[in-house]
Amino acid sequence: MGAAVAVGHLVAGIVEPNASPVVAVGNATIEVAPPWLERFAVDTFGKSDKLVLAIGTGIVLLAVAVIAGLLSRREPWPGMVFALLLGGLAMIAVLTRPDLGLLAFIAPLASLAAGVLGFRWLHGAALRGTATPAADGLSRRRFLRTSGGVAAAVGAAGAGGWLLADRVDSEGSRAAVGSLTPSAPPPPTPAGVDFAGRGTPTFITSNKDFYRIDTAYSVPRLLAEEWQLRIHGMVDRERTYTFDDIRRRVLVERPITMACVSNEVGGPYISTARFLGVPIRELLNETGVRPGADQVLSTSSDGFTAGSPTEALLDPRRDALLAIGMNGEPLPIEHGFPARIVVPGLYGYVSATKWVVDIELTTFAAKQGYWIPRGWSVRAPVKTQSRIDAPRDGASVPAGEVTVAGIAWAPTIGIAKVEVRLDGGAWQPAELAAEVNDQTWRMWLARVPVPRGGHKVEVRATDRSGYTQTETRTEVAPDGATGWHAINFSAR
């Protein structure tokens, strides 16, 4: 088993890192996993969900290897059949990956060959070591030497695969991009945009703390110098842009709040960064959008797709960007280097394609993005929401005036009012931090008189359309959670 996995990994390192059987099977597992399982993994393990998958895969492989070994005590063929089946599985996984060429096929093929032949050979050596009691000592030593040699070769092959996969030097390419600066100074940020000293997040989330959600088992490693973006479909003139084409254009920098549809009420999947890039409408106007093309379907290098309403991307009042920079740096690899889409007011799964390489003008009737057949809404504007960050749920604070603080967001509409109430009492307006623009979150703070004892505090926001958050709690599926965030704390 080790030989099969390692040889496949080594060959993949040479031809195409993502063709490694373990990586390809992992990616395919994510793709075919039932929606509830994928949701469960994200909710339970958060950013570690892929690590958990890797460990799980290792355990399953080990168990299968042990079973195959036990079944093969006399004859080699049960083990060879297992190796054949697993190799076949890896081949199917590799062949059905959208990001792998035909050459990638030779990695699982090498795995299969190493598995079947390696097992046959070791099995023969093992039998020779036990079959004749007379020659016992000598053959057994030879068998141990042989399998020890195989184990060492396996380790070397696996390590070689890692090293070779690393040769796609995405970090190097990112470093070579150097500094990216907006063509004109961005709109000034007013003072007092957060209450970070009082418990809210900072207005801008650092790249390190920015939430991360994607289906990528292994992060796509692209090179800016090789990257291309093709815009095609229902357009007048198909166009292809290189990274240089994009960076030489007029670049704008805008603070934008991104939110994930999987964010539970009070959840962490919301962040704000200064994104730098080209307004997508400028690119779309260059290609010319044909009438009737109501959907823009963007595709990543690893085959993820998101379908956004064309009108949202053409809207001059919101900064839908093809982003190449984030908080003064080139996009981090895990946030989509070298380019991604960011659309204020739309959940990430219908807009924010990372590692974007293809934009197709189409219709909602003709095509569906990745999450739509998995039960999520076709249209997914970000819902007006609010969250309490201080005090923390379960905290114990001194009685008296307690600072309750948090965030509220209604991207592209703007927050008009935030209110809090203690123990189901009267709603009390919160103080709002300065507004940067209507596509970013807004921080708030309220000073609430609190007697000793256990308490519950709730928050609700009202946006500029006049809509006040409903109390009704709904699940995140199919189009985002609703309900008031509440926390419990005690005053001493």
Ligand SMILES: Nc1nc2c(c(=O)[nH]1)N[C@H]1C(S)=C(S)[C@@H](COP(=O)(O)O)O[C@H]1N2
């Ligand atoms: N290529 C790719 N892009 C993707 C995704 C993905 O799985 N693959 N997930 C989307 C979802 S669901 C969200 S919420 C945002 C998250 O972006 P972030 O990881 O930079 O915060 O990316 C979007 N873009």
Ligand SMILES: [Mo]
């Ligand atoms: Mo998301």
